[in-house]
Amino acid sequence: MxxxxxxxxxxxxxxxxxxxxxxxxxxxxxxxxxxxxxxxxxxxxxxxxxxxxxxxxxxxxxxxxxxxxxxxxxxxxxxxxxxxxxxxxxxxxxxxxxxxxxxxxxxxxxxxxxxxxxxxxxxxxxxxxxxxxxxxxxxxxxxxxxxxxxxxxxxxxxxxxxxxxxxxxxxxxxxxxxxxxxxxxxxxxxxxxxxxxxxSRAPLAIGAAISVINDFYHKDKNGFKAEIEAFGKLFGTEDFKEGTQSFLEKRKANFTGK
CATH class of the missing domain: 3.90.226.10 (2-enoyl-CoA Hydratase; Chain A, domain 1)
Structure with missing residues (x-):
C-alpha cells in the first residue's frame, strides 16, 4: 500500500x-x-x-x-x-x-x-x-x-x-x-x-459490548432488547465457561474467543 x-x-x-x-x-x-x-x-x-x-x-x-x-x-x-x-x-x-x-x-x-x-x-x-x-x-x-x-x-x-x-x-x-x-x-x-x-478480556464479550452500545444510537433498534439477546448468547460460549471457572478458581482467565 x-x-x-x-x-x-x-x-x-x-x-x-x-x-x-x-x-x-x-x-x-x-x-x-x-x-x-x-x-x-x-x-x-x-x-x-x-x-x-x-x-x-x-x-x-x-x-x-x-x-x-x-x-x-x-x-x-x-x-x-x-x-x-x-x-x-x-x-x-x-x-x-x-x-x-x-x-x-x-x-x-x-x-x-x-x-x-x-x-x-x-x-x-x-x-x-x-x-x-x-x-x-x-x-x-x-x-x-x-x-x-x-x-x-x-x-x-x-x-x-x-x-x-x-x-x-x-x-x-x-x-x-x-x-x-x-x-x-x-x-x-x-x-x-x-x-x-x-x-486480556473475553473477545466475544468485547464484540458484543461494542455492538450493543452502538445500537443505542440507532433509532430502528431497541438497545435494551439487543442487550438481553447478546447477554444470553454469551452463556453459550467457551469464554463464559472459562471466565466463570477462572473466577471461582481464583486464577487468570485464558480466553480463546470461542
Missing part, C-alpha cells in the same frame, strides 16, 4: 496513515487502503484490535484531499459520502475488535470524522480538533454531524460545526470528545496500555 503502513505486534494492528507531506489528508487511495485494512481486521484471528495514527508529529489527519472533489456534481458528492460511510467509517465503528485513534496533532474534517468512528480517542497535548467544512461551502459528510453530536451534545456540536473553530486536546477531553490526553512521546504507549487491557 502506498498511503498506509501497517505492523502487527502483540496482537495489535498498528495502522499509520503515511502521507506526512500532505498532513496525512485522506484521498481516494487512502480510503480504499483503509477499507481493505479494516476488513482484514474483522477476519484476522491473530489480531485483537487496532491503533490508527498519522505519520509525523504534525497531524493525525488534517482533512480530505479537496482537489479530488472540487468539481463534483450533486450526485457525485452524495456518492462520495455514501461510499465513505459504508466502506470505511461505519466499518470501523462496527468492528467487533476495538479500534483506538491516536491523535497526534491536527484532526480536522475527515480526520476528526475518522477519529470519531474509532471506539476510543487518545490525543497528544498538541492536538487540535475541528470540522471546518462550512468554510468550503460544505458540511461534514463522513458521519461528523451525527457522531460529534452523540459525543459532545447538540449545542457544542452546532458551535463547532457552524463556526468551524478548532479546539484543543484539553477542551476535547473536557467535552468527552477524547478519552485521554498525553504527551506526544507517551501517546502510543497510552493507546497500547488501554488496548492490551482490552485484549
Amino acid at each position: 502506498n498511503t498506509i503502513k501497517t505492523e502487527v505486534k502483540n496482537r495489535i494492528l498498528y495502522i499509520t496513515i503515511d502521507r506526512a507531506t500532505k498532513l496525512n489528508a485522506l484521498n481516494k487511495e487512502t480510503l480504499a487502503d483503509l477499507s481493505s485494512i479494516v476488513k482484514s481486521l474483522y477476519t484476522d484471528e491473530s489480531v485483537g484490535g487496532a491503533i490508527i495514527t498519522g505519520d509525523g508529529p504534525k497531524a493525525f489527519v488534517a482533512g480530505a484531499d479537496i482537489s479530488e472533489f472540487s468539481s463534483f456534481s450533486i450526485e457525485q458528492g452524495q456518492q462520495l459520502a455514501a461510499n465513505g460511510h459504508e466502506s470505511v467509517f461505519d466499518l470501523i465503528e462496527n468492528s467487533p475488535k476495538p479500534v483506538i485513534a491516536a491523535i497526534n496533532g491536527f484532526a480536522l474534517g475527515g480526520g476528526l470524522e475518522l477519529a470519531m468512528a474509532c471506539h476510543l480517542r487518545i490525543a497528544s497535548d498538541n492536538a487540535k480538533l475541528g470540522l471546518p467544512e462550512v468554510t468550503l461551502g460544505l458540511i461534514p459528510g463522513y458521519g461528523g454531524t451525527q457522531r460529534l453530536t452523540q459525543l459532545v451534545g447538540k449545542a457544542k456540536a452546532l458551535e463547532m460545526i457552524l463556526t468551524a473553530d478548532m479546539i484543543t486536546a484539553d477542551e476535547a477531553k473536557t467535552l468527552g470528545l477524547v478519552n485521554h490526553v498525553t504527551t506526544q512521546d507517551e501517546l502510543i504507549a497510552k493507546c497500547e496500555e488501554l488496548l492490551t487491557k482490552m485484549l
Whole structure:
C-alpha cells in the first residue's frame, strides 16, 4: 500500500496513515487502503484490535484531499459520502475488535470524522480538533454531524460545526470528545496500555459490548432488547465457561474467543 503502513505486534494492528507531506489528508487511495485494512481486521484471528495514527508529529489527519472533489456534481458528492460511510467509517465503528485513534496533532474534517468512528480517542497535548467544512461551502459528510453530536451534545456540536473553530486536546477531553490526553512521546504507549487491557478480556464479550452500545444510537433498534439477546448468547460460549471457572478458581482467565 502506498498511503498506509501497517505492523502487527502483540496482537495489535498498528495502522499509520503515511502521507506526512500532505498532513496525512485522506484521498481516494487512502480510503480504499483503509477499507481493505479494516476488513482484514474483522477476519484476522491473530489480531485483537487496532491503533490508527498519522505519520509525523504534525497531524493525525488534517482533512480530505479537496482537489479530488472540487468539481463534483450533486450526485457525485452524495456518492462520495455514501461510499465513505459504508466502506470505511461505519466499518470501523462496527468492528467487533476495538479500534483506538491516536491523535497526534491536527484532526480536522475527515480526520476528526475518522477519529470519531474509532471506539476510543487518545490525543497528544498538541492536538487540535475541528470540522471546518462550512468554510468550503460544505458540511461534514463522513458521519461528523451525527457522531460529534452523540459525543459532545447538540449545542457544542452546532458551535463547532457552524463556526468551524478548532479546539484543543484539553477542551476535547473536557467535552468527552477524547478519552485521554498525553504527551506526544507517551501517546502510543497510552493507546497500547488501554488496548492490551482490552485484549486480556473475553473477545466475544468485547464484540458484543461494542455492538450493543452502538445500537443505542440507532433509532430502528431497541438497545435494551439487543442487550438481553447478546447477554444470553454469551452463556453459550467457551469464554463464559472459562471466565466463570477462572473466577471461582481464583486464577487468570485464558480466553480463546470461542
